[in-house]
Amino acid sequence: MKVKDTPLDGVKIITPRVFKDHRGFFMESYNYENMKAAGIDYQFVQDNHSLTVEKGTIRGLHYQLNPEAQTKLVRVITGAVYDVAVDIRKGSPTYGKWTGVMLSDENHRMLLIPKGFAHGFCTLTENTHIQYKVDVYYSKPHDSGVLWNDPELGIDWPATDPVLSEKDAGQPLMRDAEINFHQTVQRSVIT
Numbered sequence: 102m103k104v105k106d107t108p109l110d111g112v113k114i115i116t117p118r119v120f121k122d123h124r125g126f127f128m129e130s131y132n133y134e135n136m137k138a139a140g141i142d143y144q145f146v147q148d149n150h151s152l153t154v155e156k157g158t159i160r161g162l163h164y165q166l167n168p169e170a171q172t173k174l175v176r177v178i179t180g181a182v183y184d185v186a187v188d189i190r191k192g193s194p195t196y197g198k199w200t201g202v203m204l205s206d207e208n209h210r211m212l213l214i215p216k217g218f219a220h221g222f223c224t225l226t227e228n229t230h231i232q233y234k235v236d237v238y239y240s241k242p243h244d245s246g247v248l249w250n251d252p253e254l255g256i257d258w259p260a261t262d263p264v265l266s267e268k269d270a271g272q273p274l275m276r277d278a279e280i281n282f283h284q285t286v287q288r289s290v291i292t
């Protein structure tokens with residue numbers, strides 16, 4: 102397993118060891134001890150899997166507000182995506198900066214995105230399956246986001262007119278989202 106830093110502190114590109122033979126390949130997509138030895142020590146509690154049918158679809162930019170902020174370990178099962186992390190930690194020296202990495206079923210790369218970053222991806226293939234681990238459970242009241250094409254972020258997406266969910270088409274700009282990573286939201290009382 103190789104771990105490579107990115108310009109954003111804590112965001113890392115992880116490439117697992119892949120065993121190829123005439124049948125195909127085998128790899129350990131997650132091994133706690135190996136990750137811990139590489140300084141990546143998280144107790145993931147939930148696995149997510151999404152299928153995105155159309156090439157040029159953007160899901161994001163999403164994050165959960167504190168205290169339910171999530172660390173994510175993202176990988177592509179089938180197809181390819183341009184995966185983006187944005188630093189939303191007010192006061193961070195890289196606040197508002199982003200990094201993008203191509204994850205695919207050929208390069209087997211994974212992206213580790215710690216709490217404090219918004220996450221999104223643009224599909225580069227049709228029928229793209231993405232799977233990611235999170236270390237905090239989904240909490241709808243804490244689900245938040247910023248606009249994918251916020252001009253102040255200037256993300257170099259590989260799609261100019263992407264397929265979007267209604268939610269993502271209406272996300273606020275970074276500055277309007279009053280993004281305070283430490284903002285907390287009272288859990289809605291589910292009766």
Ligand SMILES: Cc1cn([C@H]2C[C@H](O)[C@@H](COP(=O)(O)OP(=O)(O)O[C@H]3O[C@H](C)C(=O)[C@H](O)[C@H]3O)O2)c(=O)[nH]c1=O
Pocket residue numbers: 149151160161163164173220221222238239266268
């Ligand atoms: C994230 C999530 C969603 N849901 C339900 C809520 C909605 O009814 C439905 C679709 O959710 P959403 O449209 O937010 O899915 P995506 O647009 O793929 O959002 C995800 O994609 C970006 C790239 C992320 O990094 C986030 O983890 C996540 O926000 O699944 C759940 O039940 N559990 C969950 O953990």
